[in-house]
Amino acid sequence: MKKNKIVVLEERVPQLKQQRRQKVNRRLVGYVTLFFILILCIIYFQSPLSNIQHLEVKGNKYVSDKQIIKLSGLTNRTSFWKVKDETVEKKISSHPEIASVQLQKRFPNKVILSIKERKRVAYISDKHKFFPVLENGVVLTDAQGAVPDDAPILVNWKEGEDIQEMVAQLTELPSHVLNAISEIHHTPTKHDYYHLTVFMNDGYEVSATVRNFAEKMSLYPSIVSQLDRNVKGIIHLEVSNYFKAYSTDNEKKEGDDNEENTR
Structure with missing residues (x-):
């Protein structure tokens, strides 16, 4: 029995040496790899x-x-x-x-x-110059450019509380309604200082007021969908909503004015 045990241990000695050698080699490879990684890191951090x-x-x-x-x-x-x-x-x-x-x-x-x-909600027209108005009410006086097509143009407006209130209304408008507006003219009347005349890209004119502009203009698509597109006129949105077609005399007068301007 003792002799058999000695033989078994002697047979395992080469295997133990081989395992020890492999372990040492793996450790050496690990150290060498770590060394090169550290060198590469130093080169990386010290170089461009x-x-x-x-x-x-x-x-x-x-x-x-x-x-x-x-x-x-x-x-x-x-x-x-x-x-x-x-x-x-x-x-x-x-x-x-x-x-x-x-x-x-x-x-x-x-x-x-x-x-x-920041979104550009409008442009202020001033002597053939157009200054962007941001959604926070800031007017970019250093960023004038050509005639804009990405937001409505504000005509006859001055910087101050009036324009701030107008901008606040514009920021509440759905983008498809805002993009449908060409120009917004400040046209105060005896009874309404905040009265607006709005010209749309589709040829209609809107009579409105600043105070409830976003609420009223949000109805514009549904109102227009019920109109004859061949008949243009003014959509009134001040108190009650109604449409009034341009009269023949008005159309003739506008035509004469346009002809005179082109001469």
Whole structure:
């Protein structure tokens, strides 16, 4: 019995040595791998490879990529790991047209700036110049441009409480109704300082008032759907809602005026 046990142990000695050797080799490989990983990390952090290589801006329409990147302060010399989200977002949000910013980091060296701009709800017309009016009531006097087609034009309006109230009404309008408006003229009367004359893209004219403009104008699509599209006129939305077609005399007078203006 004792002899058999000795034989068995002797047979296992090479196996034990082989297992020990394999274990030592695995440990050595692990140390070597860790060493090279540390070297690569040092090289990465000490070289331009850790700087921002790709900077993407998305979601913006009016503020250019160049402006946003300049506001962010980020360049290809900025370390990817030193970018502070809150600081960058605060810098970009200082622009009056930008409502919010979301910064995302994509390893190893890409930064994405997702921009949400404030909506342009109207434009103020002043001596053939058009100044955007934002949803918060701010008028961009430095951003004049050509005749706009993405929001209604405000005619005979001045900056102040009046226009702020008008903007508040416009922000409550459904987008499809807002986009249907061409011009909004401030046409105060003896009985209503807040009276409006609104010209629509489909050729109708609307007589309304500022105070309940959003509520009344939200009915516009349903009102127009019941009218003969070949007969244009004025849709009254001040107190009661009704439609009055242009008279022949008015149409003739408008035609004469247009002809005179083209001469």
